[in-house]
Amino acid sequence: MKKVSVIGAGFAGLTVSLRLAQKGFEVDLYESSSRVGGLLGTDITDYGIAERAANALIRTEKADALFKELGLTPDLPLHSSKKRFLFRETPRAWPLNFLETLGFIARLLPKALRGKKNFKPHKGETLQAWGQRNIGPQATRFILGPAMQGIYGNDISGLSASLILGPLFSKKKKDRYKGLLTSPHGMQDLVDHLEVKLKEMGVKIHLNASANPKSLSGPVVIATSAEAASRLLTDSHASVAALLKQIRMSSLMSVTLFFNKAQESFKGFGCLIPRGYGLKSLGVLMNSYIFQGRNKTYNETWILGGVEEDALMELPDQEILKLLAEERHRILGHKESLVDYRINRWKKALPYYNLQLEETLKTIGQMAPTPDLYLHGNYLGGIGLSKILERSEMIAEEIANQYG
Ligand SMILES: Cc1cc2nc3c(=O)[nH]c(=O)nc-3n(C[C@H](O)[C@H](O)[C@H](O)COP(=O)(O)OP(=O)(O)OC[C@H]3O[C@@H](n4cnc5c(N)ncnc54)[C@H](O)[C@@H]3O)c2cc1C
Secondary structure (H helix, E strand, O other): OOEEEHHHEEEHHHHHHHHHOOOOEEEEEEOOOOEEEEEEEOOEEEEEEEOOOOOOOOOOHHHHHHHHHOOOOOOOOHHHOOOOOOEEEEEEOOOOOHHHHHHHHHHHHHHHHHHHHOOOOOOEEEEHHHHHHHOOOOHHHHHHHHHHHHHHHHOOOEEEHHHHHHHHHHOOOOOOOOEEEEEEOOOOHHHHHHHHHHHHOOOEOOOOOOOOOOOOOOOOEEOHHHHHHHHOOOOOHHHHHHHHHHEEEEEEEEEEEEEEOOOOOOOEEEEEEOOOOOOOOOEEEEHHHOOOOOOOOEEEEEEEEEEOOOOHHOHHHHHHHHHHHHHHHHOOOOOOOOOEEEEEEEEEEEOEEEEHOOOOOOOOHHHHOOOEEOOOOOOOOOHHHHHHHHHHHHHHHHHHHOOO
C-alpha cells in the first residue's frame, strides 16, 4: 500500500487523512502539539459550552456527507437565528435609510440586469473598492464591510475582492449552500469523531511530533498554517517557503460571555459591527439563539482582532472584560452581570486575505509542480471549514490519480 505523510492535524489535516485512508493509502499524520483539531475545540463549563474558534460549518453536501459517515447527527440552526443584525447606532435588520436604499437599488439593478459578470472583481482590487464600484459607499460601509470582516477578521480596505468573491464567478460546479451545521456537543465532538474514525481506518497519528518533509518518502501533504508551512519547507523547497513567508498572519480573539439573565431585545444570529465607531468588536454571536442546547445559561461570543490588533491579544482578562462590558452596553444597550467567561487568544493564527496573498497564490499557482508536495490549509483560497473539506477531497483525488 502506498504511504502518504500528512503534517498538521487541524481540520485540514484530519479530513485529508480521512479521504486518503478511504482511498486505500497508508497515512501517517504528524501533529506538533499534544492534541488534534488545531484551532477547533470546545470548552465545557458549568454554564454551557464555549467554542474556541469556529462554531459551525457552512452546510454543503460534502459537509452533510462527512457528518453522516462519522455517525454524527448534525445540529441545525434554530428559527430564531434567521434574524441577523448590523450595527448602525443600534443593531438593525437593515442598516440603510430609505434614500440610501433607493440609491443602492438604483446602482445595483441596472448592473444585475446586464448579468452577473458585471460584478466580477478586478485583479488587485480591494473589497472596499469593489463595494464602492458596485453597491455604493453606504452599503459598502454598513453591509459588505461588517459581513466580510466577520468572516475574514479584517477591515475590507485591505481584503482582496478576487480571492474572496472570485470563486462565485468561476464556472466550477459549486456545492449548494444550505445554511449551517455543527455537532450537538460542539466542534470538539466533530474533532473527536474524526480522530476515532481515522484510528479505525488505521491512520497512525503521531502527537508532539513534527516531521521534516525532506526526510519523508512518498507524497507529503503540509496541512499547517502558512507560517508553519514556510518554516517546514525552508530546507527542501526554499522558493515555496520564501513565498509562504510573505503571507501575513492576523490575530483573532473569541470571548464567550455567560450572563445571569438573557438579553431579549435582539434575538437572532448575532450582530456585525462596521469600522468607524471606534469599537474593537468585529461582531457578536448570540449562541443561545443560534443552536438548541446552548441556552443552559444565556451566552454570547464576541470576536475581536485583525492584523493591526496584536496588542489587544496581550491584554489581561479583566481589561478585555471591561472593554467588552462597555462595548456591549453601547451596541446592545445591555448590562447584565457575568457568571462566567472563556477567552481564546489566537495570535497570528489566520491568514490575512489581502492583495499580497492574491499575488502570492498566483505566483505559487504559476510555479512548476513540486513532485510529491501538496499544500493544504486555510490560506489557499478558503478560510472556512467547508472550503477546507472541499480541498481535502480534491487533494486526495489528485494523489490517488498520481499514485493510486
Ligand atoms: C475565532 C475564530 C472563529 C472562526 N469561526 C469559523 C466558523 O464559524 N466557521 C468556519 O468554517 N471557520 C471558522 N474559523 C476558521 C477555521 O476555524 C479555520 O480556518 C480552520 O480551523 C483552520 O484549520 P487548519 O487545519 O487549516 O489549520 P489549524 O487549525 O491551524 O491546524 C494546523 C495544525 O498544524 C499543526 N502544526 C503546526 N506546525 C506543525 C509542524 N511543524 N508539524 C506538525 N504539526 C504542525 C498545528 O499545531 C495545528 O494543529 C474561525 C477561526 C477563528 C480563529
